[in-house]
Amino acid sequence: MNVPILPRKTPLITLAALFGAAFNAQAVNIAAWDLDGNTSSLTMPATYEDSLITASDLSITGLSSANWPNTISVVQNNGSIDSLATALAAENYFTFSVSVDAGNEISFDDIDIIYSLGANTTPATTTFALLSSVTGFTDADTIASFSHEQTTSNTQGLSDTFDISGISELQGVTGTVEFRIAFFNTGENAMTRVAIGRGFNVDGANDIQINGSITAVPEPSYFACGALVLIGVCLMRRRR
Numbered sequence: 433m434n435v436p437i438l439p440r441k442t443p444l445i446t447l448a449a450l451f452g453a454a455f456n457a458q459a460v461n462i463a464a465w466d467l468d469g470n471t472s473s474l475t476m477p478a479t480y481e482d483s484l485i486t487a488s489d490l491s492i493t494g495l496s497s498a499n500w501p502n503t504i505s506v507v508q509n510n511g512s513i514d515s516l517a518t519a520l521a522a523e524n525y526f527t528f529s530v531s532v533d534a535g536n537e538i539s540f541d542d543i544d545i546i547y548s549l550g551a552n553t554t555p556a557t558t559t560f561a562l563l564s565s566v567t568g569f570t571d572a573d574t575i576a577s578f579s580h581e582q583t584t585s586n587t588q589g590l591s592d593t594f595d596i597s598g599i600s601e602l603q604g605v606t607g608t609v610e611f612r613i614a615f616f617n618t619g620e621n622a623m624t625r626v627a628i629g630r631g632f633n634v635d636g637a638n639d640i641q642i643n644g645s646i647t648a649v650p651e652p653s654y655f656a657c658g659a660l661v662l663i664g665v666c667l668m669r670r671r672r
Contacts, residue, residue, distance in 0.1 A: 462538065462646065463487035463530050464638035467504060467629035472497045474504055478528075480638070484646050485538075486531045488610075490628070494523035500588075503548055503629030503639075508615075511622035516561050516614055517571040525614035526628055529565075532606060532646060540602040540644040542595045543611070546637070548588035549580060550625030557581045557619030558626060562594045565610040566601045575599050579618055588631030606649070611642075 464480040467490075474497055478487035490504060498505035504526065513519050532538050549558060559579040567573050576594035580587075594613075596602050602609070615626050629639045 460643055462642045462644050464641040465490045467639045468502050468634050468636060471501050472499050476504060484533045484536050488529040490528045492526045498625045500627050500631050502634050503627035503631055505627030508624055508626055514617045516616060519614040519616035525612040527612045529608055529610035531608040535649055536646050537604045537606045537649050538644055538646055539604055541597045542593050542643050544593050544641045546591050546630050546639040548627040548631040549582050549623055550586045551582045552624050553621040555581050555583050555619055556621040556623045558615050558623040559618045561614045563612045589633040
């Protein structure tokens with residue numbers, strides 16, 4: 433009986449298949465918040481969680497509600513909030529967090545956001561800066577940002593994306609990660625109302641959505657098993 437000779441790359445192929453199965457991505461949309469129906473509350477629970485994720489409320493403190501429908505909206509009357517440092521000191525930020533179940537890790541891709549703005553005097557510009565508990569909460573720790581110039585008194589249903597796929601600290605994360613979206617004035621006039629949500633434009637879509645992947649983290653015994661497979665295959669080849 434002829435025993436087939438295994439190809440030279442079989443050990444590598446075997447291990448690649450073995451380890452690849454352990455890192456199978458579980459989801460694209462990790463967690464989301466849809467603010468349809470909210471008017472005055474400054475705290476809203478997540479409306480979607482992956483089965484391996486626990487998401488916190490989306491909330492903001494330190495400011496009063498602007499009472500815009502289908503949003504978490506705040507009144508910002510302090511024109512001196514003109515930098516990330518002053519915004520953080522005044523708690524001018526929305527906060528939310530996600531926790532992944534034990535034995536798994538998250539790699540974050542991006543965070544989609546729908547927002548609305550209002551200004552008593554235009555033009556007015558607001559900058560949104562994203563920070564995380566993994567990378568730090570100081571004014572030197574921005575991981576993504578964008579700005580919007582307001583030329584009318586109210587604009588609702590704007591959209592943008594924080595791309596965090598290139599932030600190495602947010603790849604392969606275990607446990608809990610908190611995010612903060614700070615906002616501050618960067619134009620000649622102050623933005624007086626800031627909101628996450630579509631305002632009067634109700635459509636049932638997510639107003640904040642975290643995208644990424646969730647993978648299983650193999651136990652040390654899993655790697656030990658892989659090493660034994662490699663040794664066994666190598667010994668079989670030498671005997672032949």
